[in-house]
Amino acid sequence: MTSTPPADAPDLYAVLGNPVEHSQSPFIHGEFARQTGERIDYVRVCCPLDGFAPALRRFAAEGDGVHRGRPRGCNVTVPFKFEVPRLAARLSERATLAQAANTLRFDTDGWYADNTDGVGLRRDVEHNAGMPLAGRRVLLIGAGGAAAGVLGPLLAAAPAVVTVANRTPDKAHALVQRHAGWARRHGATLNAAPLDAPGAGFDLVVNASASSLAGQAVPVPATVLRVGTLAVDLMYGPAATGFTGWAQANGAIGRDGLGMLVEQAAEAFALWRGVRPDTAPVLDALRARLSDRS
Ligand code: NAP
Numbered sequence: 001m002t003s004t005p006p007a008d009a010p011d012l013y014a015v016l017g018n019p020v021e022h023s024q025s026p027f028i029h030g031e032f033a034r035q036t037g038e039r040i041d042y043v044r045v046c047c048p049l050d051g052f053a054p055a056l057r058r059f060a061a062e063g064d065g066v067h068r069g070r071p072r073g074c075n076v077t078v079p080f081k082f083e084v085p086r087l088a089a090r091l092s093e094r095a096t097l098a099q100a101a102n103t104l105r106f107d108t109d110g111w112y113a114d115n116t117d118g119v120g121l122r123r124d125v126e127h128n129a130g131m132p133l134a135g136r137r138v139l140l141i142g143a144g145g146a147a148a149g150v151l152g153p154l155l156a157a158a159p160a161v162v163t164v165a166n167r168t169p170d171k172a173h174a175l176v177q178r179h180a181g182w183a184r185r186h187g188a189t190l191n192a193a194p195l196d197a198p199g200a201g202f203d204l205v206v207n208a209s210a211s212s213l214a215g216q217a218v219p220v221p222a223t224v225l226r227v228g229t230l231a232v233d234l235m236y237g238p239a240a241t242g243f244t245g246w247a248q249a250n251g252a253i254g255r256d257g258l259g260m261l262v263e264q265a266a267e268a269f270a271l272w273r274g275v276r277p278d279t280a281p282v283l284d285a286l287r288a289r290l291s292d293r294s
Helices: 025-036 052-062 093-098 117-128 145-156 169-178 180-185 238-249 258-273 280-293
Strands: 011-017 040-046 071-076 103-107 110-114 137-141 161-165 189-193 204-207 230-233 253-255
Touching: 011 025, 011 052, 025 040, 025 258, 025 280, 052 071, 071 258, 093 110, 093 117, 093 145, 103 258, 110 258, 117 145, 117 230, 117 258, 137 145, 145 161, 145 169, 145 180, 161 169, 169 180, 169 189, 180 189, 230 238, 238 253, 258 280
Parallel strands: 011 040, 011 071, 137 161, 137 204, 161 189, 204 230, 230 253
Antiparallel strands: 071 103, 103 110
16 A cells, blocks of 8 residues: 655665664664764665565555655665666666665666665775775685675776685686676776685785685685785674684784675765765764674
């Protein structure tokens, strides 16, 4: 049942996924809204594993059944990011390249899909961690959804080399093949390598595999690091400490995925509201909130 939302009700946004109870997105977007004075509500919507498209259409038409504001857009998380492109009317260039999207804006002439994960990682590395990527040697571990989302924006920063290493080599080769033209356009060398011999002494190592999530060992040898390498795990919380501890023990700088999480959210917020929030205080607040819980 669709009814006209009251004009004074805040616009409604959501994160759709399964599971979503753990999602920090409502907290992050709540902080952005408070900081910028934008009036929005942001909720979690858990979708059936075999029923993402109907759940998304229902949210876009009717909201969450609790809040009265008009649904204006949403984030999409695991495991549905690959389903978004076929449901959208228009895709950003980076979502097209990734073949996956994490952000939708419900425009009146059709849904617009974007993938803000990669630009979030790039901003965390370059702005928050202070490492400009141009001319750097980068190792990307993994070839799943997260790796596909970050590869295009990493290449757009014009690194010298990006090497993709994945447990299933064919998936790394396919990802490299799909991005070959994009890499050439940005003057970067792009190649695939085996996990046990990916090369040595990288400037940036990004763990976009699910090894930390699975509680498993770092899947590459420590020779990928040198003193001062920035080693980022897209995971955050206690599950990331194995990787960040390994990095520190080998003279590198370990960093978790919390900065990327906040930065990708800021990009989505800017796409929806036309205002870019200041991410630094929100990242600090999120770190404090999560450390209080552990
Ligand atoms: P996915 O699509 O399921 O892909 C998983 C990838 O990890 C595949 O490349 C897989 O290799 C590899 N893998 C799994 N277990 C491994 C192991 N024990 N050793 C080596 N490689 C292993 O998952 P995803 O969506 O890409 O997510 C990956 C990670 O990124 C998750 O931890 C997720 O939480 C995190 N993430 C964080 C953010 C953020 O904002 N911070 C955003 C997105 C994702 P095969 O191809 O051989 O199966």
